[in-house]
Amino acid sequence: MDLEAFEWLLTDEGQALLTRATKLTATGGASLAVQTALRRTAAPAYVAAALTQVELRDKGRAKLGDDAARMYFTPDGLEQATRRAVAEHRAARLAAFGAASVIDLGCGIGGDLVATARTGITAAGVDLDPVRVAVARANLAALDLPGAVQVADATEVDHSPFAVAFADPARRGARGRLFDAEGWTPSWSFVETLLRRDSCVKVAPGIPHELVPAGVEAEWVSDHGDVKEAALWSGMLATTDRRATVIGEGGLATLTSEDDPGAAVQPLGAFLYEPDGAVIRAGLVTAVAAGVQGGLLDEHIAYVTSDAAYTTPFAKGYRVIEELPYREKQLRAALRERRVGRLTIKKRGVAITPETLRRRLGLQGPEEATIVLTRVAGEGTCLRVEPLTAAS
Template identity: 50%
Template sequence: MEIESFRALLTDQGQALLAELREFKPGEELALATRLRKEHPAELVSAALAQAGLRQRARAKFGVDADALYFTPNGVEQATRRSVAEWRAQRFAALGVKRLADLCCGIGGDAIALARAGIAVLAVDRDELTCAVAAANAAALGLGELIEVRQADVTEVDVTGYDAVFTDPARRTARGRVFDPEAYSPPLSWAIEAARRTPYGALKVAPGIPHALVPDGAEAEWVSDHGEVKEAVLWFGTGATEPHRATLLPGPHTLTGGHLPDPAAGPVGRYLYEPDGAVIRAHQVAEVAAQVDGRLIDPMIAYLTSDRLVATPYAHAYELTDVLPFHIKKLKALLKERRVGTVVIKKRGIAITPEDLRKQLKPSGPNTVTVILCRTDRGPLMMLGQPVTPGQPAWM
């Protein structure tokens, strides 16, 4: 999308088109375009259709706000989910932050959450179109007085006088994801330095960042939303006494620690616990094991087992009915005998995809079962069971 096409969407004619396209359905584009081009410039119709499609895609991240906001294709893909941005804004507000520099602000998802938390934001990005979209989004939600958008190179921005810096470096190029933190734009080392220039700082990084790259004095937080790990953030100046934090949304549920020794491995008990991905990334499986009086199934696999059912938001619990050596023909026979037509397949440490296994099983019937496959020192196991309500995360 060109900057001129985007600005045309902000005109009365563009706004009328967007309102008309709010609920269009996929597959209607050609017929709509043909009809609308009889009344409006072709370029404006194309821009409005593209924007309407982006808004529909963005509803999963931004909820009801999506229909009022503006997006770019990269913005929809890379913007922070609203629930996650609001959680971070709450943390900044709780620290007493009043003025914050949002570096690499993108289309303004974090800036919006911060402004709604009462924080004045300087939102900086080097791309002209991205800045125009961020400014339009601030205005659309009535937050223009709290959000100043500036087109600039973030490495040249003076953050003197600000309470905090938040940096979200670009982790993608035209070739795809960037895995080397020093290849981020700006690099991780620069972003760490920037985070330390103000009393508080936060820096978004890939969830798979090695723990060895977390700098001394930083608090590393992994955040999941509805069971899916969304991001990791390095926090500075928080005074945290624990270096690792796992936060589960909605809730929030926050677990700190990451220093307990790994629990011992042992036989499979009546219940299996599957820790949340943020807990695993934060190396806090041992903390969950302590909560549920659990042990590992295998020393290298993040499945816990226990003879007790303990409610915890940090792991999904299953009551097991069968624990057997993994054998596809035996599993197929069991499912047929029990008239199982819906199979939820989970696996760790076994080189088979759930899709391929499901094709081989050919389940049929009215019943449902969860099949959990796991490598162990005693050979691969298959465990059959059902999720148990007291052990489910709060969102289930």
């Protein structure tokens, strides 16, 4: 996005254009017709900037809720922005810690700045990209929040006056996602220096456990079943070794390594539990097993089994109805005998593509079923299950 065009968009004339673009787009008019109408009163570059914001605001609702209608974005900034519920959880942790001030080293479009400022913490951000800085500054103003943002190199900023330093290193380069932490911006070497003080660093969920320095808490966060990120908490902010936090319809729940007494492999019971992705990433599957009075179905596979029915935010529960044949031909016959036409396939630890298998089974019938394909004691196993509900 062009900086000059974006700054013009913030003027009274630009706001009028953005409002008109929003209304015209909402009526479902053809894109070319909308552009033609808008260009009668504004330059093409300004029209493009306005229509880009309309499009990105619409996309941003999934991440940022109602705030998106008032915020500003760049395409990559929106893609990299933290989901609102996750950012609010992090800000709440900072507030609970009693942080008076936080500096965001690489603030992007300001999603985390917004969440932090809303808690009453003094928030400041820096970023190398002048456009992102302008967007972040505009977002704070649009949401009537205090905060300061400026163009600066995060690695050269003196962050010592702030109670907490926060960083979200860019993990994408010109060729896509970067798996080498030294290729991040700022690099892993810089992150390690931050982790020697009170800080929080957002990292990819796939971060290897062995990369986390001693004394640093690693927290994996999922939002409605999708693992969104991992965060490293250091200094006084670190309260445990590993943590899984799940955000769902019922609110937020958290599980730590201190809640994990361990669990052994045991035979298949009456119920099967599929741990949340954050739990799996955090290596806390055995904590879920202990919580449902059960054990592991296989020492290498993240399924838990138990003879007790539980509702837990850390796993989806299923009642085991029966074991079906694992081989495709016999499985097809068994499902057709049960008149199954709609089939949900869950799998873990086996080289099967659910979509391909469903197509090959060619099922037709009025009934619906869920099957789990996995390995038990090294053997391929197929289980027909039904989801547990609160009433179960």
